[in-house]
Amino acid sequence: MKFLVKFFLLINLALMSSVFANAQKYSVYGKVVVSGRNLPIEGIYIRLTPGKYEGITNTNGLYQIKNVNKGEYLLIISSIGYKTISQKVKVDSSDVQLDFSLVIGVTELNGVTVIADDVNSFGISRLNAVEGTSIYAGKKTEVIRMEDVSANLATNSARQIYSKIPGLNIWESDGAGIQLGIGGRGLSPNRTSNFNTRQNGYDISADALGYPESYYTPPAEAIERIEIVRGAASLQYGTQFGGMINFKLKRGIETKKFQLVSRQTLGSFGFYNVFNSVGGTHKKFNYYAFHQFKRGDGWRTNSKFNAHTTHGVVTYHPTKRLSISAEYTFMHYLAQQPGGLTDKLFEKDPRQSIRNRNWFQVNWNLAALVFNYKFNERTTLDVRNFGLLAQRDALGFLGSINRSDPMQERDLLRDKFRNFGNETRFIHRYTILRKNAVFLVGERYYRGFTQRWQGDGYKSDGPDFDYIHPTDVEDSYFDFPSQNLSLFCENIFYLSPKISITPGIRYEHINTKAKGFYKESFTDLAGNIIFSQKVEEYKSNTRSFALMGIGVSNKLTKNIELYGNISQNYRAINFNDMRIANLNLQVNPNLKDESGFSTDIGVRGNLKQIFNYDVSLFLINYNDRIGSVLRVDSTLYNIYRYRTNISDSRNYGLESFLELDVWRVLAGKETKNSLSVFANIALLDARYINSDEAAYENKKVELVPDIFVRTGVTYKRKNIKANFQYAYTGEQFTDATNARLTSNAVNGIIPAYHVMDLSFDYTHNRCTLGAGINNLSNNLYFTRRADGYPGPGIIPSDGRSLYINFQIRI
Numbered sequence: 001m002k003f004l005v006k007f008f009l010l011i012n013l014a015l016m017s018s019v020f021a022n023a024q025k026y027s028v029y030g031k032v033v034v035s036g037r038n039l040p041i042e043g044i045y046i047r048l049t050p051g052k053y054e055g056i057t058n059t060n061g062l063y064q065i066k067n068v069n070k071g072e073y074l075l076i077i078s079s080i081g082y083k084t085i086s087q088k089v090k091v092d093s094s095d096v097q098l099d100f101s102l103v104i105g106v107t108e109l110n111g112v113t114v115i116a117d118d119v120n121s122f123g124i125s126r127l128n129a130v131e132g133t134s135i136y137a138g139k140k141t142e143v144i145r146m147e148d149v150s151a152n153l154a155t156n157s158a159r160q161i162y163s164k165i166p167g168l169n170i171w172e173s174d175g176a177g178i179q180l181g182i183g184g185r186g187l188s189p190n191r192t193s194n195f196n197t198r199q200n201g202y203d204i205s206a207d208a209l210g211y212p213e214s215y216y217t218p219p220a221e222a223i224e225r226i227e228i229v230r231g232a233a234s235l236q237y238g239t240q241f242g243g244m245i246n247f248k249l250k251r252g253i254e255t256k257k258f259q260l261v262s263r264q265t266l267g268s269f270g271f272y273n274v275f276n277s278v279g280g281t282h283k284k285f286n287y288y289a290f291h292q293f294k295r296g297d298g299w300r301t302n303s304k305f306n307a308h309t310t311h312g313v314v315t316y317h318p319t320k321r322l323s324i325s326a327e328y329t330f331m332h333y334l335a336q337q338p339g340g341l342t343d344k345l346f347e348k349d350p351r352q353s354i355r356n357r358n359w360f361q362v363n364w365n366l367a368a369l370v371f372n373y374k375f376n377e378r379t380t381l382d383v384r385n386f387g388l389l390a391q392r393d394a395l396g397f398l399g400s401i402n403r404s405d406p407m408q409e410r411d412l413l414r415d416k417f418r419n420f421g422n423e424t425r426f427i428h429r430y431t432i433l434r435k436n437a438v439f440l441v442g443e444r445y446y447r448g449f450t451q452r453w454q455g456d457g458y459k460s461d462g463p464d465f466d467y468i469h470p471t472d473v474e475d476s477y478f479d480f481p482s483q484n485l486s487l488f489c490e491n492i493f494y495l496s497p498k499i500s501i502t503p504g505i506r507y508e509h510i511n512t513k514a515k516g517f518y519k520e521s522f523t524d525l526a527g528n529i530i531f532s533q534k535v536e537e538y539k540s541n542t543r544s545f546a547l548m549g550i551g552v553s554n555k556l557t558k559n560i561e562l563y564g565n566i567s568q569n570y571r572a573i574n575f576n577d578m579r580i581a582n583l584n585l586q587v588n589p590n591l592k593d594e595s596g597f598s599t600d601i602g603v604r605g606n607l608k609q610i611f612n613y614d615v616s617l618f619l620i621n622y623n624d625r626i627g628s629v630l631r632v633d634s635t636l637y638n639i640y641r642y643r644t645n646i647s648d649s650r651n652y653g654l655e656s657f658l659e660l661d662v663w664r665v666l667a668g669k670e671t672k673n674s675l676s677v678f679a680n681i682a683l684l685d686a687r688y689i690n691s692d693e694a695a696y697e698n699k700k701v702e703l704v705p706d707i708f709v710r711t712g713v714t715y716k717r718k719n720i721k722a723n724f725q726y727a728y729t730g731e732q733f734t735d736a737t738n739a740r741l742t743s744n745a746v747n748g749i750i751p752a753y754h755v756m757d758l759s760f761d762y763t764h765n766r767c768t769l770g771a772g773i774n775n776l777s778n779n780l781y782f783t784r785r786a787d788g789y790p791g792p793g794i795i796p797s798d799g800r801s802l803y804i805n806f807q808i809r810i
Helices: 002-020 231-237 343-348 662-667
Strands: 026-034 045-049 053-056 062-068 071-077 085-091 100-102 106-109 112-115 141-145 168-170 182-184 196-199 223-229 244-249 259-267 271-282 285-296 305-316 322-336 359-376 379-396 410-432 435-457 476-494 499-523 529-557 560-571 585-587 594-607 611-632 639-661 673-689 707-717 720-729 753-764 767-774 782-786 793-796 801-809
Touching (some): 026 045, 223 231, 231 476, 231 499, 231 529, 231 594, 271 801, 499 560
Antiparallel strands (some): 106 112, 223 244, 259 801, 271 285, 285 305, 322 359, 359 379, 379 410, 410 435, 499 529, 639 673, 673 707, 707 720
16 A cells, blocks of 8 residues: 555655646637537647647637647647548737637548537536546436526525436435435435545545445536436446536636626525636636625525535646646535425425434545646546545434423534545557557546444533533444555547447455444333443454446447446445444444446437437345334334345336427527427336345335436527426335335325426626515425434425526626
8 A cells, every 4th residue: 555655655746746847838728519500529739730739629619739839730620420621820029819610520530430410509418438537428418518407506406407307216305405315226325425525536425335324415507517427437436326416616717817697596495696707718717706705594494504605716827738737625614404304294284394403514624636638639637636625513412303302411413534646547549450449547546434333412502512421431432544546447449430339347446444432221111221332343354346337339320329328336335334322323333335337329419409318227236235224122112214235126127318409490490589398207116125024025125216208308599598497206115115104204195296496597798687476386395304404204305495596697
């Protein structure tokens, strides 16, 4: 391990040494768009010859080639999918601006003919086969372009933002949108823990290995796009079944030294949100920073909150090939937790709360240092160093919701996270047997350290996050160190101009430990403690293994692509699986890691900006799946969840997304108007199989509805955008026994529900006015039954709410 640390330091020092390279000369810059549509194109390489001057367009189609000496050059744009452009350029005494409109067509590159995709304008697209230093060929991918999303961005409205992503189960138990809870293909949405969650390509969860829950979610107003890769992401992004989700934040505008964006939002139930950002480019520096503050009283009683989020990034280009980025993110929020409800309480009044002493607090500090070096247009090295210092505190009464709060000392659960990691990637484009190929190799080193306390807090009602006995907590204290080394490799082989095959392999070495104590107490039927003891505990688990997979892509025509993949998956037990003190939940001390594989086969395409589609079948085979079953304690006969390896399971289903621009079909020509209708339908079946317990055999896996339907209509005309959306989610169980009702409401059915949303945006020059109604029909429903915070019990979703926002760009 010492050798690896030295290796990473040498790489970073070598890249930093090039800061003192060539002095600035002149720049050639401009914008690249699609001919006739004025749509910016990302990822277009521009080069000047003679010499090794290169640039690449960003998401706004902007490029800049720096440090160009005086002279005459030939500028060449030879990009896959567009007709080649070559133009003479004279660089004399000032910077040169050159804008280009590329014609979609056929390009010849090294003897291989590649047919272009149309640039998508529906707000949902797919990742290219190669983006940056990542390979996505043959994988199920989606990209949400936030500039095309009409939604309540101030509350991170997940139901609206992810409406075009098939198969996502969304927990709507946080009306403020502070935490995101999504799960795909029958995996738990709990704090998005079944996705590898990233921001700008690096981890943001509490502990990516031992506690992969995301308490921090970037504000939607700061996000440029959201990238989602399904189960085949395990080869590049590690041990999970759900895939990877990456929030790519905005960068400073490249055509100005300074730009200010200010956005204010007012909403129902005392909601107020202010978002301010600044950004720009000056010489070799690009910068961007934002601050968001939000507060509200909440739809339910006892659910007020306030949150601050700040982020800043500076990117320095010392040479035309090297970029260095430094990022920092801070988040703090305090929220009162109204607690859960029983089924009867929910039916009577879902807005009520019978807990007024429950509070939750989070402090999050993320930092990253990124080096990107382009040897040439074919070869790139990317080095990402990242770290987290964070803490979360949960305070309140954890007893069953069918018991009244005894107004005694409250439970205080505290976690501290100290993690750091390095992920290095090297990608190279080459030819073999006169055919194109792309080679990717990388490593990841991750070190995590989590401390966890549980003990008595004070009797008061307010957010007093202090222990009564800080040196000897009443329930438990544990250290959870973890270490992970990964090596991975993928290669795209183009068998023909239309067919590619992408094999990959990943090696994992994982070590997780738990060291600490917990106190065991026994009570009589009246609840009096009759015996108590302190139990010391130490666990260590080291394992090494390899994951393999392969993907295939076949572009039948310009607008039809067949794709398929199969990849092995693995998920290590996390800290909650090692030790937790919760009256409503107990854990099998002999839990095993989960393993299996996932596979996709589908067809996708985009027909002339009129019809966008992606239809696929998937299968997830899960071995030793960890789940929850019902048990009754032998002393007080209370029902609780028992977390254990239930059996194997298999999840399979159909995911379909279709979107049609009706206006363009009827007009039969290019038009400034757009009226698009989309349908997102997913059919799932997930069941336990090969179980030793007859009670679980062929039972439905918890948190897996049979059907999701999301559909909507979007109208666009110049500076007007309006959207109506309908979402339906089928019923789902919350434990492996498929119980429909329990007295403590921790387990039971989650009934089917539907929700409608309406939003509107109008832009004039630099100003934008927006408004909307969420849960238009004021349906009363819930998406979650919690066994701990923010429950226990049923967590109702918000009723009807209205919002209005105003944005100015200076």
